[in-house]
Every structure is written in structure tokens, then in C-alpha cells.
Amino acid sequence: MTETTGPSQPKPDRALQAAERISRVMDGMYLDPLLGLVAPWVGDVFSAGLGLYPLWLAWRRGAPKALLARMLLNLSVDLVGGAVPVVGDVWDFFFRAHSRNLALLRARSAGGQVAASPRDRLVVIGAAAVFLLALAVPIGLVVLAVSALRR
Numbered sequence: 001m002t003e004t005t006g007p008s009q010p011k012p013d014r015a016l017q018a019a020e021r022i023s024r025v026m027d028g029m030y031l032d033p034l035l036g037l038v039a040p041w042v043g044d045v046f047s048a049g050l051g052l053y054p055l056w057l058a059w060r061r062g063a064p065k066a067l068l069a070r071m072l073l074n075l076s077v078d079l080v081g082g083a084v085p086v087v088g089d090v091w092d093f094f095f096r097a098h099s100r101n102l103a104l105l106r107a108r109s110a111g112g113q114v115a116a117s118p119r120d121r122l123v124v125i126g127a128a129a130v131f132l133l134a135l136a137v138p139i140g141l142v143v144l145a146v147s148a149l150r151r
Helices: 014-028 031-038 044-062 065-082 087-095 097-108 120-150
Strands: 002-004 010-012
Touching: 014 031, 014 044, 014 097, 031 044, 031 065, 031 087, 031 097, 044 065, 044 120, 065 087, 065 097, 065 120
Parallel strands: none
Antiparallel strands: 002 010
8 A cells, every 4th residue: 555645656655564574574484483483482472473563553544343353363373373382383384374464454455444343342352362362372381481491
């Protein structure tokens, strides 16, 4: 998506370009599964943290709550799947949450405003709860691993 500064001078959408770079690096260059393999759980949490940028961008642009919930669920599924050592890293090669969310963001940027229903608020709250639970799993595993190493 581009913003226009004059009648014929389109200005690139730098925020969308940043989201595209995140997707390209994390999914296209396979940094997401590599981070999970090199730094189990910590890499998955870092990847999910980066994945919040396109979600924030969609929210700032007035995306419907249901779309935000889908983006949160994609990150949650990626986070929980990636938390399983080795198998989760293979999962990250195929699920590609960053690319999925970029596609949702692009579709939102290309389309017009979609009216949200009152039930969308419940969907967003549920998706946020699932994301926080998914985030707690690898963090809890890191805490357990560190405490086991201290003994």
C-alpha cells in the first residue's frame, strides 16, 4: 500500500515494508525455526514478539477485531507448536505464521473498512488469552530448565 503525497508521487508505506521484512526474514529465510533450534523456547518467544508488530500495525489501521484475533491465533499456534524441541522447529518450517499474518495485513490494507460485530470483542479477548497462554508455555519451560540447571 502506498500513501500519495501529490497527484502522481506515491510514497512507500514504510510500516508495511517493515512488516514485509519481518515476514521475509523470519519465514522466508527460516530464521523462526532456526532460532527455536538454537535457543529453544527463547527463540520462539522472540519470534512471537516480532510477530506482534504486524498485529499492532493492523490494529493502528483500524482492522476488524476478528482479523486481529486471527493474527493472534496464528502467532499462538506458531508459539505452541514451536515450543516442542526439534519437532516444533520442523513445525515452524511449514506453519509460517509471519507470512500468514502479512497476507492478512495486506488484504486489510487493500480492502475497505469492514464493520465489526459486537461478538468480535469476545473473539479478540479469547485470542489474547490463548496467545498469553501460548507465551507462558515456553517461558515456563525456560524457568524450569534454568532452575534444574541451578540444582
